Amino acid sequence: MNIVVCYKSALEETSMLVSSSGVDATRARHKISDYDRNAIAAGMGVATETDRVLALTFGGLEAKKTAKDVLSRGPDQVYAVIANDAASADGAATAKVLAAAIRSIGDVDLVVCGEGSSDSYAHQVGPRIAALLSMPVMSELSEFSVEGTAIKGKRTVGGVTEFLCADLPAVATVLPAAAEAPIPGLKAVLAAGKKPLTEMTLAELGLDATSLAPKTSAGPLTAVLASRKRILFPDGDASSQVAGLVGALVKEGVLR
């Protein structure tokens, strides 16, 4: 069985600089998008020894920087679709590229994606890939397994836990709870250097940049600052701290 795990190289938000003039991401580091680490672990978790796990990404040149980290987490090979303006790609474009790459790889039985990326967190690429490839999708699974030619999954919808089943080929998107993503050991890191990284271009996939133009016009990032009072009741006697707090809550009119 061939399992494709999709991942994104995202900016590390803690390395982005915030100033009065805005958010500066020019020196920010790249990482494997947080939830995609769990998706990689989840894909590895359902693979048997005879299965091949292929990691797939779409990004700019920076996408290659995270490939070794991905390979040290177990996949046999990385496919990277590289395009200069990938950073501005929206969910629609990203899903088109990844779906085309999955068709090009061929004989893919299972596609695993994270629930959303750590940057845009839009929850759309996995289900969009399913629609484009005419595969069924199970999204936001907290557990999943492959049994024979079927995939089984568990997720919570409102106040109900659903147990789902579908025949392969299928797409699954997974929550972090589906698989822990430990830091790879030294042996795995060394082995990663010997695994193949295959680059693909949009032209090879029959796509052109104009068909991938974003469908909305996105503005700049702005920092979210909580406009809270930030009043701390001073150290000391816990009873007087609590009395101060309750007094403040009564004044606010939030104690009934």
Added chain:
Amino acid sequence: MTGALVVADTIEGGRRLITVAAGLNLPVSAVTHDPTVATGLTDYVSDVVYHLVGSSDRLHDYYSAFAGLVRDRQPDLVLIADTVPGRELAAMSAAQLDVALVSGATRLVTDGTRITATRLVYGGSFEREEQLGGLTIVTVPTELHHPAAASATTAERVTVEATADQRVTVTKRATVTRSGPDLASALAIVGVGLGLRHRDDLSLADELAGALDGAVACTRPVAEDRGWLPTERYIGISGAKITSDLYVALGISGQTQHTAGLRDVKVVVAINSDPAAPIFAAADYGIVGDLYQIVPLLIQAIEDSRHGQ
């Protein structure tokens, strides 16, 4: 068709999305697969209620028929609840229609000609505006909006025969035990984080919530990793967004993924033993201290205050 098409799997959820559409001065139609919802929404919708009739009881199984309806009726905007099935329906139909999907819009405004959506990115650390161009599907956390009042007219109801994609089957459903009032309607909410040491210590949060006549909630790891509360009880960018008057955070460090769910709370209180915890920057009032010592005193002080002592 000009206006907004609201997707509803409950009457209340539909009414909350109708409020969003009304705020953009758009006439509203609605679509649902549930006959009770279809009937109920005719009192709230100004144009048409489309009732998708087919073999599935899950709205998102009708994504293809839904995409066909959107293609046929050409609304300016499609609004869907930002829930697990809502996100799935939105993404599947957006792919079939090759249109934009803006998910989890915390704000939607119009200048009369263009609609601009705001959404949180990078785990709630930043936000970004997106100006919509042409037909766009938007998912909205419905709990941020009040249910719309009845419309002056009764909408026309139109039945649409729809094929459902039932390749994914539900083999079993289990109801998650609910604890206390709904987060969407609670006026006071007590949230617990990883600073709570044992599952049994939830009784402390229950007692405080009882004194406040409120509900108990938590952070994502408490629900997902520890499984102490149902996942519908966690607050944050991927969970519930709350609008209560009061939120008391117990042993919560205050990562932006959590505090992103608190933006519409009137007063946030933090109790944490770590003075450097980021929750204090996202709180109105804070006590640096041991929650096991502070909370019993707080419960007593609230009860004393209520009894005029």
